[in-house]
Amino acid sequence: MSTPLILLILAIIAVVCYVVGTRHALAIAGGLSSKLHSRPGYYGSFVAICAVLPAAIVLAAWLIASPLYINSTIRGGFPEDVKAKSEAEQGLAFGMVNSLARGMDILTLDEIDKVGANPAELRSALGAKGVALAGDPEPYMVESAGDLNAMNKISNRVMTAVVLIVALIGAGLSYTRISHRFRARNRVERVILGALVVASSIAIITTIGIVMSMLTEAGHFFGRVPAWEFFFGTVWDPRFAAAGAAASEGQFGLIPLLLGTLYIGFVAMLVAVPVGLFSAIYMSEYASPKLRSVAKPLLEVLAGIPTIVYGFFALTTVGPFLRDLSSSINGIATGDFANFIQAQSVLTAGFVMGIMLIPYVSSLSDDIITAVPRALRDGSLGLGATKSETIKKVVMPAALPGVVGALLMTASRAIGETMIVVLAAGVAARMQLNPFEPMTTVTVKIVSQLTGDLEFTSPQTLVAFALGITLFVITLCLNIYALFIVRKYREQYE
């Protein structure tokens, strides 16, 4: 039986168990649910859980373990001369066996008879059914594929039987335990609590997954390219990741990418910080509630617009505008209408990213400024300070740690931002300080190394994971430090 079908049957068993268990509990109590320890539904749920949960665990374990076992058996059954070959070639042969097995499942018996032992015909027959083989299968492969199919069939049958038997045993045992005194609710609640714990540990699992996956792949990369060449290299020239072309060794210097990332992030912060901070101050200290209720959501709309839209805006509107502007300025000043701002440049990307970051700065600092106690302001105003003096000399110093935390979080967003820089910053990895020229960033290079055909063995692909872990560590440090500052600051007033 196929796995979805088994799951469906388990679901049906669960429903049946629930109904039967509930009725049985009621029957024991003579129709009076007040005589039971728990409400009748809990008895039903208990039976259903006992039936389905162990069966589902068995099913999951089987689905993971059985392919591993079968694959190793099949590989162990390969002829000696194949086993002597390299790991990669064995993998290739096994891939062939797999597709053969899939194909032979589709073919009818008659067709198999007709094709017989002729590999070339088998290949064309499978090709006609939509299963493409990499080459003509060798006789041992056909044999292995047959074995594979047979083993899979047996494994599937045994699995179905075991899962259903486990479910029935669970249902039977739990059914007999139902009685007046049986504390069904406590047991059911314990299972629910377990599920809640599992759900909350997914956050941890995700983090572990991120770190582990990137460390493994980056480890493969550092096996080929020395770490110091990556972290301190000043030339980014990865060459092409041509399949099988091991000779083309590129240079993977992180420095130009990091410089571009920081430069563009700096320009973005140059736009976002003053605008965001002044907006936040104006909205929290000066604006009437009416203006605030209009302006705040409008600014937050900026945060809701997908970054790809900002990228497109930069690419088609801001970039060409700056380019044309620069050429007219140049023309008026020197008579030569050559543009000195490129359409894709640090300035374009940084400026548009800055606009995107305004709402982050403003809403985070708005919260922090509003949290400064009223008494501080009243004290300052009472001593004769003007409103702006109060803000500059009293409110902002009090809010400073929180604001710095907010700015750090914003900076980490600027560093991790992808779509704007992919479209507007350019792809040339260069080390220069002219904001009117294109530069590239870590995120742009992750995207460009990983789109298109991939080979998980070439350093050209693996470098993306090294870049990714660098990015992850930088943003993580910024965020942890920001959280630390914000928390420390919060303690002062609460």
Place this chain on the structure above:
Amino acid sequence: MTDVVSFPAGASAKPARRDIGIKRRYAAERRFRAYGIAALSFGILFLFILLYSVVSKGYTAFQQTMITVPVEFSEQIIDKDNERATDPQKLVTANYPLIARNAVAKVLGVAETDRSGLRAVNQMISDGVRGQLRDMVVANPQIIGTTQTVSLLAAGDIDSAFKGQIDLSVSENNRKVSDQQVGWMNQLAESGALGKHFNTGIFVNGNSSRPEAAGVGVALIGSFYMMLIVLVLSLPIGVAASIYLEEFAPKNKFTDLIEVNINNLAAVPSIVYGLLGLAVFINFMGLPRSASLVGGLVLTLMTLPTIIIATRAALKAVPPSIRAAALGLGASKMQTIFHHVLPLAMPGILTGTIIGLAHALGETAPLLLIGMVAFVANYPTTPMDPSTALPVQIYMWANEAERAFVERTSGAIIILLLFLVVMNVGAILLRRRFERRW
């Protein structure tokens, strides 16, 4: 009290006030205010510039120039030797563009011997007519030999020219439509044969390298599958996790770790999730590339922290008196939470979920890494099939060189923004409708 302080005689005039810089300080106050107003207007101004630039470029994408002419389904061209009964491929491979060209040429009065004229006519019709006419004939072979009035897609350049997006004052050699074609275009437009129609194609078509035939249909379905997966996975998991953390978790190192973790995950750059999806779901688990299933899983992991943070805030907002009352009446802790606290927190949870979904809908970067930048022209039938997503489609079109794709890209952005507006307005309404003040 005595008047100790007495002014010297003769000082009848009021003493000059000591200059404490009031003027200067008030000026500084006004300046400071002006900075605030300037900053606020700057942000809002750019919001409007952004929206204006997208809408002004994109609203024309919802109209498409069509040429409506009588088309003769000539048996000579489609099936000269009358083989269609024996060879069904014949109808599929016939030269349909020729039929369309002849039809338009006939209306324009271009002679059949005028080869360069015919070529110019051909350039006015989209290559998409091949599929259009083919589908008509395959669906109903009886129309062979008859003449039907058909609305043919105009070529992308004619479409742009008719919408006035091509500067006709430029010399003929430097633009993509010739004066002859412009003349024909105006001739057809005057006779009513050529005109703008509502463009359903942009909503239903798959991707195409021809801008006039390209649409976001596949991307919409891909995005829909992904949103469905995100909703089905992240809402229960997120709610369960928040309930545990907010209501049950003992205050210890482990729960502290989870909390710091969730806060950090919310701030991890989205592209890192793409790397995770590539390494774990595709490379390790062997799920297919470009599938919306993988996209949905990656976006789920990305959305979870948002939902957890929103849910915890909603749970926290339910007053303790509710819990105390339920517990006092003999409910277990689990019953208290599931029967009383959770329903009261539901509006807040759903608002957070919708906002998380809206973010996921607009997310592009992680999807690029798991291979959703594939050219997909056919509808995906299951989440395992290759598909693409709305923002990724926008990214792909933004990289196209042709002028007409700028219009399509903006059109697709408008569609995306409309979806986001609907979702966010829904969230706001939900909050207004069900929000309770305790």
